[in-house]
Amino acid sequence: MDLVAIVLTIITASTPLLLAATGELITEKSGVLNLGVEGMMLIGAITAFATTTITNSAVLGVLAGAAAGTSMACVFGILVLIFLANQVATGLALTIFGIGLSALVGTGFVGIALEPLPKLDLGPISAVPVIGQILLGQDFLVYLSFFMVVLVAYFLSKTRLGLILRAVGESHDSAHALGYPVLLVRFLAILFGGFMCGLAGSYLSLAYTPLWAENMTAGRGWIAVALVVFGTWRAGRVALGAYLFGAITILQLHVQGWGLEIASQFMSMLPYLATIVVLVIISRDGAKIRLNAPQSIGKAFTPSR
Amino acid sequence: MFTLERRVEQSKSWLVFSPIMAIALTILSGIIIFSVLDKDPWMSLYTFFIQPLTTGFGFTELIVKATPLILIGVGLSIGFKANVWNIGAEGQFTMGAIAGGGTALFLNTQESFLVLPAVLLMGIFGGIVWGMIPAFLKTKFNANEILTSLMLSYVALLILSYLVHGPWRDPGGYNFPESEIFSDFAMLPILLEGTRLNLGTVFALLSVLIIYILLSRTVLGYQFKVVGLAPAAAKHAGFDRAKLIWLSMIISGGLAGLAGISEVSGTIGQLLPSVSPGYGFTAIIVAFLGRLNPVGVLFAGLIMALTYIGGENAQIEIGLPAAVTGLFQGIILFYLLACDVLARYRLRYKPFLKARDRE
Amino acid sequence: MKLKKSFGFIVMAVAMLGLSSTLSSVSHAETKVGFVYVGPIGDHGWTYQHDRARLAVEKALGNKVKTTFVESVKEGPDSERVIRQLASSGHELIFTTSFGFMNPTLKAAKKFGNVKFEHATGYKQAKNVGTYSARFYEGRYIAGVIAGKVSKTNKIGYVASFPIPEVVRGINAFMLGARSVNPKMSISVVWVNSWYDPGKEGDAAKALIDQGADIITQHTDSPAPLQVAENRGVKGFGQASDMIKFAPKAQLSAIVNNWGAYYVERTKAMMNGSWKSQDVWYGLKEGMVEMAPYTNMPSNAAALAKKTEEAIRSGDLHPFTGPIKDQSGKLVVEAGKIADAGMLLGMNFYVEGVQGSLPK
Incomplete structure (x- = not known):
């Protein structure tokens, strides 16, 4: 059994979850719950795929995918920030909308094959067993996903802007009283969430499985939302969660391949059960969690109040 | 600069005007979308919204489709009021179907009028148990219910899959993944001969009534509201937050379970690998569209059901792809949710500088 | 208060009904054939192939037939409604293309004795329900x-x-x-x-x-x-x-998976009155x-x-x-x-x- 190969598979399975969850983390930290991740990912996936097919450029594809995710988020932001529509319901409606729109746009792209996203190739260095293969032979979205985790962690804990974002999520009224532009901060946070979901979708249709098929996210958006909660609103833990989920998903497939005498449905349950169990373990220390959870999540803000 | 000001009381006139405005915007968008797609826009809108209601069967089907959405939505609205984020109604629905359906299979040879009550009670019980797990993990271990309830949904779906692919297969069904068909004693009575309208709808109406009374006339209902709106005040007043978490998960789980078993022994009549076309998730929208008010949920459920049935009808009558109906459904929801703001807030014009000065 | 909301809705609905009733006169000279799909036609798999077969029917029989399809119909409560709606809207032959549609198809068939049904991969037949599957x-x-x-x-x-x-x-x-x-x-x-x-x-x-x-x-x-x-x-x-x-x-x-020839054959049989319920399992020989x-x-x-x-x-x-x-x-x-x-x-x-x- 080739351990390196397994790790490589885990990385591909975890990257879309990580990208989307990192974006959702910022959105939620600003006090907005966007349940439309699945829809934004699908729109990102089809836009990236279509753009790459037409222009033959994967870079343009990824950019377009991210832009499409951002514009979906823009719709959400206008609805929940300006029209004060309920966040949970609007997010779900965004998903319904995204599934429909992506399917409509994608009609002409079913059955088209693409080359997978190119991987970093440093010649012999990338071929160095284990370290070279794992660390130096990925496509750029994988590196980007890690970079974004570090960036987001740094942003939230070390920068002034991060502090403002957290203040807005903590209590929009106090933040407003302090003179911070609550709505602007939230809008940008929502856009960032959409941007990352667009990247996650691009990764699905360009790198993970380079093809377009309706509803190809198959529930990954929901997992991303859950992972933010799992990570107790901390970037590092969200990354850990994405990799835990990805790893158990892959390992249960391997265990099945060995011919274990257990019904496959129970094997498929493992990632879900494992996240519950680990969440319970890390949540026991209630005080710490509450420090991280944005207190005003889901609540509408009106500056004139 | 325009600003929004929260109304002290919801505006009565805007409560009527805001949906009308949403409908007008929907029609406008519909005209644009359908024209772009080269379909007759008025005909399309007609097939989407009116035609399904022009036949007796269509009308009853609207109610049949709305029934589970209302049952689940009413239950969820209680929890959402108290800021308990149960988004795993899909799992509680499925567990209700499993526990109730399992009972029906177990008692399938019994010819007794007690079978149906047993089936229903077990269905409710299944939903309650599946709702109690997140409540337990939340109150004992502080584990966030968004994650636990969602993850448990997937687990419930896989348990159902295991059962109908394995031990609960119909022995005479060539190992295909379906259970035996339930005996008539386990089936909910049909209310209108020739249609699928069944007793489940009565349960839905009763649940609306009971939850309405609970919320508006009881101390407990008052506590749910206060915990949601002003957690600090609730704490000060000595409300038991854990009790409210337990109760809201039990109520929403139980109603989702009832919806599950009503669907299985009302319309399907056997267990299948999947018994819900996503009712548990759709009902979340229904709950908020109904402003977390049981009567509102009743109407929201009907509207939501109409968009689904209208979508099917538009596929049949004018060959509109399912993708377009999904897209259109999303747009309708956007309008309904956005226009709602006018009932709750007043639009005020304020000179920009002055607004700044005030700070 | 919500009552008013629904009232407004009904007023609009009635207004639209008046506007639209003049538009809804469509002639049905051609034979209508319905298809119920379990997935989206863009799945590039099971449903995609069924839809290509539907297009083959349109191509082979031209303007003598009109085909209708409903995609992404979930197995469960929705399928019976969709099948019944197809049957009640003038479709004379309906293909239900997933195993899970078996009992809903039979239930609908009981209500619509004049409509013919073809159910894929099932094992229950009736006088107006045939089954087909591929080896x-x-x-x-x-x-x-x-x-x-x-x-x-x-x-x-x-x-x-x-x-x-x-x-x-x-x-x-x-x-x-x-x-x-x-x-x-x-x-x-x-x-x-x-x-x-x-x-x-x-x-x-x-x-x-x-x-x-x-x-x-x-x-x-x-x-x-x-x-x-x-x-x-x-x-x-x-x-x-x-x-x-x-x-x-x-x-x-x-x-x-090539369902096209079979769909054409059965549609023709229905049109010339020779359609009978049957249970076929076609393979390489028949081209399925x-x-x-x-x-x-x-x-x-x-x-x-x-x-x-x-x-x-x-x-x-x-x-x-x-x-x-x-x-x-x-x-x-x-x-x-x-x-x-x-x-x-x-x-x-x-x-x-x-x-x-x-x-x-």
Whole structure:
């Protein structure tokens, strides 16, 4: 059994979850719950795929995918920030909308094959067993996903802007009283969430499985939302969660391949059960969690109040 | 600069005007979308919204489709009021179907009028148990219910899959993944001969009534509201937050379970690998569209059901792809949710500088 | 207060009714044929192939027919309504293209005695309900023969959806085909518990390759496993349609679902009044199952594949001809005998060589 190969598979399975969850983390930290991740990912996936097919450029594809995710988020932001529509319901409606729109746009792209996203190739260095293969032979979205985790962690804990974002999520009224532009901060946070979901979708249709098929996210958006909660609103833990989920998903497939005498449905349950169990373990220390959870999540803000 | 000001009381006139405005915007968008797609826009809108209601069967089907959405939505609205984020109604629905359906299979040879009550009670019980797990993990271990309830949904779906692919297969069904068909004693009575309208709808109406009374006339209902709106005040007043978490998960789980078993022994009549076309998730929208008010949920459920049935009808009558109906459904929801703001807030014009000065 | 909301809605509705009633006069000179799909037509798998067959009906019969389809109809409460609505809106023949539509189809058929129904892959018929299914296992046997010739590690990776007889039959046929040329062959099965999740299907293929499989085959809908085979430099088979575009170097062949001829035949039968309820199980001979060109393999393997295909087509070879042993080594089909229809239809055991166990 080739351990390196397994790790490589885990990385591909975890990257879309990580990208989307990192974006959702910022959105939620600003006090907005966007349940439309699945829809934004699908729109990102089809836009990236279509753009790459037409222009033959994967870079343009990824950019377009991210832009499409951002514009979906823009719709959400206008609805929940300006029209004060309920966040949970609007997010779900965004998903319904995204599934429909992506399917409509994608009609002409079913059955088209693409080359997978190119991987970093440093010649012999990338071929160095284990370290070279794992660390130096990925496509750029994988590196980007890690970079974004570090960036987001740094942003939230070390920068002034991060502090403002957290203040807005903590209590929009106090933040407003302090003179911070609550709505602007939230809008940008929502856009960032959409941007990352667009990247996650691009990764699905360009790198993970380079093809377009309706509803190809198959529930990954929901997992991303859950992972933010799992990570107790901390970037590092969200990354850990994405990799835990990805790893158990892959390992249960391997265990099945060995011919274990257990019904496959129970094997498929493992990632879900494992996240519950680990969440319970890390949540026991209630005080710490509450420090991280944005207190005003889901609540509408009106500056004139 | 325009600003929004929260109304002290919801505006009565805007409560009527805001949906009308949403409908007008929907029609406008519909005209644009359908024209772009080269379909007759008025005909399309007609097939989407009116035609399904022009036949007796269509009308009853609207109610049949709305029934589970209302049952689940009413239950969820209680929890959402108290800021308990149960988004795993899909799992509680499925567990209700499993526990109730399992009972029906177990008692399938019994010819007794007690079978149906047993089936229903077990269905409710299944939903309650599946709702109690997140409540337990939340109150004992502080584990966030968004994650636990969602993850448990997937687990419930896989348990159902295991059962109908394995031990609960119909022995005479060539190992295909379906259970035996339930005996008539386990089936909910049909209310209108020739249609699928069944007793489940009565349960839905009763649940609306009971939850309405609970919320508006009881101390407990008052506590749910206060915990949601002003957690600090609730704490000060000595409300038991854990009790409210337990109760809201039990109520929403139980109603989702009832919806599950009503669907299985009302319309399907056997267990299948999947018994819900996503009712548990759709009902979340229904709950908020109904402003977390049981009567509102009743109407929201009907509207939501109409968009689904209208979508099917538009596929049949004018060959509109399912993708377009999904897209259109999303747009309708956007309008309904956005226009709602006018009932709750007043639009005020304020000179920009002055607004700044005030700070 | 909500009452008013609904009242407003009704007022608008009535207004629209008045406007639209003048527009709704559509003539129905042509015969209407309805199709109910379980997935989206863009799934590039099961439903996609059914929809191509629908288009074949339109092409063959031109303006004499009008076809209607409803896609992504979930098995469960929705399907009966959709079928009944098709029946009540003038469709005279309705194809319900998923096993889970069996009982809803029968229920609707009872209510609409004049409408004819065709249900795919089921086993219950009625006077106005016929059933049809394809002997995909014939194609899987040929794929197995090819795998037995081409594999170097003697290990096949099988990405499977759900443990239903159709899938189990395919796994067994593949194994029997492979062992007919190389008795050392074995199959590892990974169930992804989904018909359709490209990511997970691909991951399962990777896991199987990592465990030493050098042939990947699948009973799920997307081209993802085959794409993985292409990228990892192993071989594989297309599913439902020719997927050579996705794997120009890896696809050995593909088992193609071709429902078109059958749909045309049944629609014609309905139109000239000769339609009768029947239960058919068509295979290579009738063209419901087709093999994509044999590529990326040595010529002797391709020749053997062609020979096998010919033998099945002519009826000289039945893939489930004894001796067949199950996993425990017990003889389940005696030498020279052919597995009976009941065993084929409800197949719930693995033959010798398949790893793992089936849920009981």
